[in-house]
Amino acid sequence: MATPRFFVSTPLTAHSRLDLPEAAAHHAARVLRLRVGDDVVLFDGRGGEYAATITALGKHDVSVETGSHQSIERESSLDVTLVQAISSGERMDLTVQKAVELGVARIVPVESERCVVRLKGERAEKRVAHWRQIVQSACEQCGRNRVPEVVEISSLDHWLAVPGHTQRWLLEPEAAKPLRELSRPDRPVEILVGPEGGLTEAEIATATRAGFEPVRLGPRVLRTETAAPALLAAMQALWGDF
Numbered sequence: 584m585a586t587p588r589f590f591v592s593t594p595l596t597a598h599s600r601l602d603l604p605e606a607a608a609h610h611a612a613r614v615l616r617l618r619v620g621d622d623v624v625l626f627d628g629r630g631g632e633y634a635a636t637i638t639a640l641g642k643h644d645v646s647v648e649t650g651s652h653q654s655i656e657r658e659s660s661l662d663v664t665l666v667q668a669i670s671s672g673e674r675m676d677l678t679v680q681k682a683v684e685l686g687v688a689r690i691v692p693v694e695s696e697r698c699v700v701r702l703k704g705e706r707a708e709k710r711v712a713h714w715r716q717i718v719q720s721a722c723e724q725c726g727r728n729r730v731p732e733v734v735e736i737s738s739l740d741h742w743l744a745v746p747g748h749t750q751r752w753l754l755e756p757e758a759a760k761p762l763r764e765l766s767r768p769d770r771p772v773e774i775l776v777g778p779e780g781g782l783t784e785a786e787i788a789t790a791t792r793a794g795f796e797p798v799r800l801g802p803r804v805l806r807t808e809t810a811a812p813a814l815l816a817a818m819q820a821l822w823g824d825f
Contacts, residue, residue: 659686697780
């Protein structure tokens with residue numbers, strides 16, 4: 584079994600003792616059933632990781648001691664921001680999880696006209712916190728030591744009104760140009776993916792005016808939870824680290 588990995592939000596230092604965060608402690612002790620003396624890996628999102636050893640187990644606490652810092656990075660050579668129209672329930676969760684596994688650097692959840700889910704106030708805050716937890720867990724699983732940012736929810740129109748200095752692609756089934764005809768991006772990329780019902784014609788026009796180039800992935804229409812992971816995987820195969 585691979586050495587278990589845990590994210591710690593506070594800055595880590597070499598050769599120090601600390602208690603794992605509550606959720607990580609529960610997972611280590613109750614799910615993985617680790618014991619004193621077992622090895623784990625810790626990372627704090629600032630880059631690199633620390634080998635560590637469990638030194639004590641309590642009813643609710645797990646104490647560890649870190650070793651030296653290891654300058655290990657598993658980040659993609661492609662700097663990609665996913666601008667994802669919010670989908671419902673597990674669909675959005677799946678998109679966030681797989682985007683992290685596939686190397687995305689940043690996730691921007693936006694509300695578009697055909698979004699089934701509408702999130703405001705406390706509900707929006709809780710959902711963003713939930714997605715951030717999914718991102719952390721995905722990093723633990725896939726080996727990434729830098730945690731992608733999930734920004735606060737905004738409207739698609741608001742996001743498109745902000746000038747971008749990136750290469751911008753809009754995933755659109757009816758686009759004339761397939762992904763394979765594009766050149767390797769020479770700067771950071773933003774990719775825009777619509778919700779379950781897709782983007783409206785007006786939204787596509789607005790995105791195009793904002794610098795998004797429509798591209799397609801083959802002749803089949805992909806579900807929203809499939810679209811972003813498929814696009815990211817294709818980009819990694821064409822120009823990244825696959």
